[in-house]
Amino acid sequence: MRGIEKSIGSCPICHQLLDFSKEEDDGSAFRYCPRCGSEVYMRKKDSLQRSVALVIASIIFYIPANLFAMMHVHTFAGTESDTIISGIIYFFESGSYLIAFVILIASVVVPFIKMVILLYLNYSVHKGVCKSRQRRQKLYQLTELIGRWSMVDVYVVSIMIALVHFGAFTQIKAGAGAIYFLLVVILTMLAAMAFDPRLIWDGGNCKEEKME
């Protein structure tokens, strides 16, 4: 049986089981864990609202992250500005297909997939969808795994800045796109952490109790 049927909550930090049966509203009631003192909720507080808000914020930042330049390379020959997309094209044209692929996946595909998956999960829970729970569970685990890997581009920019620093003429500066991209990564990570996966398995209007 499930914890929510018996009004049992579990502490996210120390996994202690707690009895919530005396609380009236099991949505926002919380108690302090007797073992570790953390706040324990039956379900994460305002999970859907926070998760959707963070995903929308990250979508808004995703647009300037791709439009503005990630870094500006100042050389004697002038200044070259690279966005994520132009960097990928550069790698393709110069023959480094593997790196182009890595950056394409990590910086363009991964954040986009994450946003789509999180929106889908939030929407399906909101509508009380009963089917394909196992699949949605796996999607959520995928989202949690891949989230941090979009930081690759940010780190590449910071390493390049540190390495290409010869005198006043040859240097690299970070562009606005890098900061927006960083915000996208952080916001999608927070959105995934705000979403409570247990909601996938909660009731809804199911006619049959069928676990897929």
Place this chain on the structure above:
Amino acid sequence: MGKRYICCHKCDEISEIPYPPRKGRYKCPNCGHTLFRNYPGMIEKLYAMSIASFILFILANYYPILTFSVIGKESSANFATSIEYLYLDGDYIMAIAVFMTTILVPFVYITLSMVLFGLLYHGKRALFMIPLIKILEEIRPWGMLDVFMVGTLVSIVKLVKMGDIHTGISFWAFVILIPILAYSHMIFDPHPVWDMIEESDGKKRR
């Protein structure tokens, strides 16, 4: 006590686990999420791993990771230098983010796990371990050293056409550090640690 109950964090299903637990990995019957790992020697392995990580992390930060030379001029990069340049160029947000995810969080994580598992290994049980392990669990997602490694490799590919790249001792320390950290994350299970902390609480009550 022959049994213990665990509530799955992913799907809220309550499962029974024999207590003391048999060796092996316990999965939630509903969603397949790993609930509990019981393999011998976890504390010893994590203690050894965290000491190794600590030494490697100090090494990786002290020496430059990459050295780049073009037409005789040379510059070197490290975790700290990249943050320094970001800060000097005025990109405070990026500097803080890179600092937190590559230096602060990993350092705190490695040091705290070294302290925690060292104390547990040497038989000490204490209540102040509770905030220790809480911090460990909460900051874990924000340590991104493995992503930094991939970033370093991408930078190498980018710059190898423009000049000479040399990988310093820090690079190799870093290369060894990543699998050690990954292995520590893999074998870590907080349940036995919480049991040990509770023991100390029981002793104090008597």
